[in-house]
Amino acid sequence: MILIAGILSALVAYLCNKIILKSFQDEGLTVLVPLLEEMAKTTFAFSLKTSIIGTHFIFGCIEGIYDIFTSSKKIGKWAAVASILSHSFFGMITYLTYTKTNISFIAILVSWIFHSGWNWYVVKKL
Template sequence: MIVNIIMAGILAAAFAYLCNKIILKAFKEEGLTILVPLLEEMAKTTFALLLKTNIIGSHFIFGCIEGIYDIFTSSKKIGKWAAVASILSHSFFGIVTYFTYKKTNIPLIAIIVAWIFHSGWNWYVTKKL
C-alpha cells in the first residue's frame, strides 16, 4: 500500500514537472493559475486511482516532492516556507479530492473541485503575496 502511494506521488510529480515546463513557457502566468493546477490535480488523482491507492497520500507525496524542489530552487529565506506551503496545500487539495470523490464517486468532479481550490491558491500566491 505505502509503495503504491509513493509511486503515485512520484509519477504524478515527474509527469507534472515535465508538462509544467511546457505549459509555463507557452502560457506564462495564465498557465500557472489555470493549466498547471488542472494538470497537477489530474495527475495526482489519476495515478492514485490507477494504482488503486490512497488519494490523500498521493497528493501528500507530490507536495513533499514539490517542497524539496522549492528548497533547492528558491532562496534560503523563502525555500523552506515554500516547501511547507507545498506540503500543506497539496495535502489540502488531496483531502478535498478524497471527500468529493467519496461523496460523488465521480473522479472528474473531484478533480474539478480540487482544481478550483488549487487555481485559487495559485492566483492568491502570485497576485497577493
C-alpha cells in the same frame, strides 16, 4: 504504491509544467498547471489503487524539496511547507468530493478550483 503514485505524478507535472509555463506564464500557473497536477495526482492514485490523500501528500513533499533547491534560502523552506500543506489539502478535497459523488471527474474539478484559487492568490498577492 502511494510513493510510486506521488513520484509519477510529480514527474509528469514537472515535465508538462515546464512547457506550460514557457507558453502561458501566469495564466498557465493559475489555470493549466493546477488542472494538470490535480489530474496527474488523482489519476495515478486511482490507477495504482492507492490513497488519494497520500498521493497528494507525496507530490507536495516532492514539490517542497524542489522549492528548497530552487528558491532563495529565505523563501525556500516556507515554500516547501506551503507545498506540502496545500497539496495535502487538495488531496483531502479530492477524496471528500469523490466519497460524496463517486465521480472522479467532479473530484478533480473541485480540487482544481481550489488549487487555481491558491495559485492565483500566490501569484497576485504575494
